[in-house]
Amino acid sequence: MADYDAIVVGAGLSGSTAAYCMAKAGLSVLVVERGDAAGTKNVTGGRLYAHSLEKIIPGFADEAPVERKVVRERISMVTDESCFTADFSSSRFQNPASASYTVLRAEFDPWLAGKAEEAGCDVVCPAVADELLRENGKITGIKAGDDELTAEVVLLADGVNSLLAQKAGLKKELSPHHVAVGAKEVVELSSGIINDRFNLNEGEGLAQLFAGSPSRGMVGGGFLYTNKTSLCVGLVVTVAHMAKSPDRLPDMLESFRQSAALKPLLEGGKIIEYSAHLVPEGGIHMIPTLSADNVLVLGDAAGFCLNLGFTVRGMDYAIGSGALAAETVIEAKQKGDFSNAVLCGYQTRLENSFVMQDMRTHKNAPDFIEHTPRMFKEYPELVENIFADMFTVSGPSKLMLKKALPYVRKAGLLNLMLDGFKGSRAL
Amino acid sequence: MKKIAVCYKWVLSDTDIRVDEKTRSLNMEKCKYQVNEYDRNGLECGVQIKKASGRELVGITLGKDTASSAKDALSRGLDSVFYLDDAALADIDKIGAAKALAGMIKKVGDVDVVICSEASSDDFAQQTGPRIAALLGWPSVSYATKVEVNGDSFTLERKLDDGIECVSVAAPLVITISPEVGEAPIPGVKDILGAKKKPANALAIGDTGLSADALKPASAIVSVLAPETSRKRQRMNPDGVSLDQAAAALVKELSQAGIL
Numbered sequence: 001m002a003d004y005d006a007i008v009v010g011a012g013l014s015g016s017t018a019a020y021c022m023a024k025a026g027l028s029v030l031v032v033e034r035g036d037a038a039g040t041k042n043v044t045g046g047r048l049y050a051h052s053l054e055k056i057i058p059g060f061a062d063e064a065p066v067e068r069k070v071v072r073e074r075i076s077m078v079t080d081e082s083c084f085t086a087d088f089s090s091s092r093f094q095n096p097a098s099a100s101y102t103v104l105r106a107e108f109d110p111w112l113a114g115k116a117e118e119a120g121c122d123v124v125c126p127a128v129a130d131e132l133l134r135e136n137g138k139i140t141g142i143k144a145g146d147d148e149l150t151a152e153v154v155l156l157a158d159g160v161n162s163l164l165a166q167k168a169g170l171k172k173e174l175s176p177h178h179v180a181v182g183a184k185e186v187v188e189l190s191s192g193i194i195n196d197r198f199n200l201n202e203g204e205g206l207a208q209l210f211a212g213s214p215s216r217g218m219v220g221g222g223f224l225y226t227n228k229t230s231l232c233v234g235l236v237v238t239v240a241h242m243a244k245s246p247d248r249l250p251d252m253l254e255s256f257r258q259s260a261a262l263k264p265l266l267e268g269g270k271i272i273e274y275s276a277h278l279v280p281e282g283g284i285h286m287i288p289t290l291s292a293d294n295v296l297v298l299g300d301a302a303g304f305c306l307n308l309g310f311t312v313r314g315m316d317y318a319i320g321s322g323a324l325a326a327e328t329v330i331e332a333k334q335k336g337d338f339s340n341a342v343l344c345g346y347q348t349r350l351e352n353s354f355v356m357q358d359m360r361t362h363k364n365a366p367d368f369i370e371h372t373p374r375m376f377k378e379y380p381e382l383v384e385n386i387f388a389d390m391f392t393v394s395g396p397s398k399l400m401l402k403k404a405l406p407y408v409r410k411a412g413l414l415n416l417m418l419d420g421f422k423g424s425r426a427l
Numbered sequence: 428m429k430k431i432a433v434c435y436k437w438v439l440s441d442t443d444i445r446v447d448e449k450t451r452s453l454n455m456e457k458c459k460y461q462v463n464e465y466d467r468n469g470l471e472c473g474v475q476i477k478k479a480s481g482r483e484l485v486g487i488t489l490g491k492d493t494a495s496s497a498k499d500a501l502s503r504g505l506d507s508v509f510y511l512d513d514a515a516l517a518d519i520d521k522i523g524a525a526k527a528l529a530g531m532i533k534k535v536g537d538v539d540v541v542i543c544s545e546a547s548s549d550d551f552a553q554q555t556g557p558r559i560a561a562l563l564g565w566p567s568v569s570y571a572t573k574v575e576v577n578g579d580s581f582t583l584e585r586k587l588d589d590g591i592e593c594v595s596v597a598a599p600l601v602i603t604i605s606p607e608v609g610e611a612p613i614p615g616v617k618d619i620l621g622a623k624k625k626p627a628n629a630l631a632i633g634d635t636g637l638s639a640d641a642l643k644p645a646s647a648i649v650s651v652l653a654p655e656t657s658r659k660r661q662r663m664n665p666d667g668v669s670l671d672q673a674a675a676a677l678v679k680e681l682s683q684a685g686i687l
């Protein structure tokens with residue numbers, strides 16, 4: 001008999017969610033996590049859309065260590081000289097089912113892994129799953145150091161660079177076109193200063209995205225999220241572009257931090273943390289084989305992450321896919337059949353859920369973004385020029401249209417229309 | 428069966444200490460507890476003695492939050508743990524700690540080998556082992572880098588300033604080890620899982636045969652501050668002088684300071 005019903009590799013959001021749901025249903029579950037504790041190896045920008053976890057643990061935000069509820073959204077178009085910002089706040093963001101929260105993974109992941117442990121899972125960290133165990137070709141567990149641990153099914157929740165999914169033959173080596181690289185810093189500031197500076201009430205948060213010069217015109221963008229007593233600031237840039245560029249990501253982050261758009265917002269803050277990580281952004285084009293006999297792939301390992309130009313979203317998909325993987329394993333346990341005949345139900349469940357539906361909805365996004373560099377350079381410049389003229393008086397005035405037209409021509413009216421049309425169908 | 432008692436300290440890890448630049452005070456809010464790194468070598472030494480002599484191996488600890496130390500310590504080869512977790516011991520000093528540990532060792536019973544490490548990563552006071560030996564009235568062998576056991580007789584090597592001393596001692600004894608005694612392996616998944624099934628025993632101050640009063644600190648820590656680092660902040664290449672000039676200036680500076 002196997003040591004466990006299920007072994008989960010990785011105590012990120014996908015792994016811990018799956019483990020929690022399976023243990024709740026009475027399955028015996030082992031979670032192994034490479035980091036010294038859950039959350040130590042994980043990087044995120046900062047915003048968790050609550051809907052998927054809300055279904056699993058209703059009202060989770062009351063007990064979980066979330067930072068702030070996002071009630072204010074900003075998008076900035078930045079050039080070396082100017083910054084155009086749209087600011088949107090709404091009481092609509094208050095609804096728990098559609099709310100979003102800023103989170104710090106070093107706090108949030110241990111909480112979720114703790115929930116899994118409370119539900120009865122064995123959670124072991126630090127422990128690296130080095131290999132999959134096989135008997136007569138069938139996956140029977142994992143090898144971690146000198147230890148062999150067996151299970152009916154192994155859930156690979158080991159993140160974007162899932163070596164085990166590659167070893168299992170479910171996934172190919174990552175393509176530079178399917179991943180971005182992100183770097184971020186946590187900047188400490190008092191909650192009072194954050195509230196004043198970003199016009200927030202206690203517990204309320206802001207999310208700000210930056211397009212243009214932060215990514216030096218490459219596909220990508222900058223972000224800022226407010227936590228209780230810190231800010232997360234960072235950059236995400238596509239690896240394929242980064243590789244061709246002379247710029248180094250840490251230097252780009254440094255200039256972003258020093259830029260006129262960001263510097264005043266960070267004034268007086270102290271950098272307390274730096275981290276960097278890969279981001280899957282190939283969407284549906286990078287999704288591996290999701291299930292096979294005795295194995296499932298979830299979260300970032302399965303490529304369930306969307307990059308819609310300036311913003312990355314993966315945490316709610318990680319949670320969603322974790323829950324569906326758990327449902328599938330629970331069914332397999334009931335039927336006593338962990339072969340792909342039952343486990344392939346995971347794919348059907350995903351197809352019927354927001355996870356795969358979103359991947360399909362945005363299937364053209366990676367291609368559109370990669371082939372529309374104008375979004376990251378020419379358009380921020382266009383906005384800059386129009387607004388700079390609108391608010392500059394140095395002689396006789398001109399009509400709006402006359403002011404704008406030359407700049408629109410420069411960016412290309414046809415480009416604008418086409419990109420606008422294609423973009424609104426892809427993003 | 429005779430027992431080996433390994434004393435280990437549950438200390439705050441120093442990796443997340445933050446220093447307030449103005450006051451030089453230390454902020455330990457983010458620091459997590461861990462088994463003192465040197466004590467991990469002590470635990471491994473205990474495992475080796477257990478293997479060689481068939482003794483039972485128990486871990487002993489006291490102080491704040493030590494109840495939560497059991498799982499970690501038990502994953503490092505111990506058969507059981509005895510901890511004394513009492514808020515009254517928060518400010519315990521070295522004398523008090525040694526007294527309480529000696530009391531706990533007596534309470535556990537049948538112990539004839541006590542292992543401590545040279546020091547703990549937080550205070551580095553280097554006192555606990557020898558103090559326990561004095562309180563128990565047993566021989567103390569400090570700075571042990573090699574331990575061999577044959578029944579009740581121990582042959583140990585001690586690293587001293589002027590060489591290595593070889594000593595033979597009969598149990599009971601207190602050994603204070605240096606990290607060189609043996610590298611501590613990182614617990615494997617099965618070690619960590621197995622730890623959950625091993626006994627962790629809570630002791631109370633009363634079990635030490637002493638009163639809370641008797642353990643009151645005789646000394647108090649007045650302040651803990653980060654060291655001051657003074658730098659000359661001299662730039663060798665102001666206004667972008669050539670590399671050669673800057674190097675020459677640096678060599679001159681260093682020779683004048685007597686460093687080169």
Ligand SMILES: Cc1cc2nc3c(=O)[nH]c(=O)nc-3n(C[C@H](O)[C@H](O)[C@H](O)COP(=O)(O)OP(=O)(O)OC[C@H]3O[C@@H](n4cnc5c(N)ncnc54)[C@H](O)[C@@H]3O)c2cc1C
Nearest residue numbers: 010012013014034044045046047129159182299300314315
């Ligand atoms: C810079 C950046 C910004 C982002 N911003 C956002 C955002 O604002 N909102 C959002 O929703 N998403 C964002 N994302 C994406 C999001 O962080 C990921 O989609 C999410 O973390 C995926 O969760 P996961 O559990 O699948 O994988 P991970 O969180 O990567 O967890 C995988 C875990 O597996 C462990 N592991 C790996 N290999 C092994 C092994 N062999 N043995 C044991 N353990 C192993 C790792 O240590 C890790 O803990 C961002 C990502 C980055 C990098």
